[in-house]
Amino acid sequence: MTMKHAQRMPAGEFKAKCLAVLDRVAETKTTVIVTKHGRAVAQVAPIASDKKPASLLGSATYHGDIVAPLEEVWNAES
Numbered sequence: 001m002t003m004k005h006a007q008r009m010p011a012g013e014f015k016a017k018c019l020a021v022l023d024r025v026a027e028t029k030t031t032v033i034v035t036k037h038g039r040a041v042a043q044v045a046p047i048a049s050d051k052k053p054a055s056l057l058g059s060a061t062y063h064g065d066i067v068a069p070l071e072e073v074w075n076a077e078s
Contacts, residue, residue: 006031011041 007030014021014034021032025044034042 006033006043008033008035008040010034011036014044 009032011034021044025032025046029046032044033040
């Protein structure tokens, strides 16, 4: 995946065009840097993926009770 160049936008312009900027970020997968007086103060970036995470169903196995006392007697002194 190639990184697209981030666009810089003054905060006043971002405020006026916020919803359109969000739509453009989602469609083009580009980042917008919001600035105040030329200094970057926020970043609007696309989410990593629109896909749902894979299901974990069936990925765990049961190996018995791991906190129950053992049936074995042992000597702590040896």
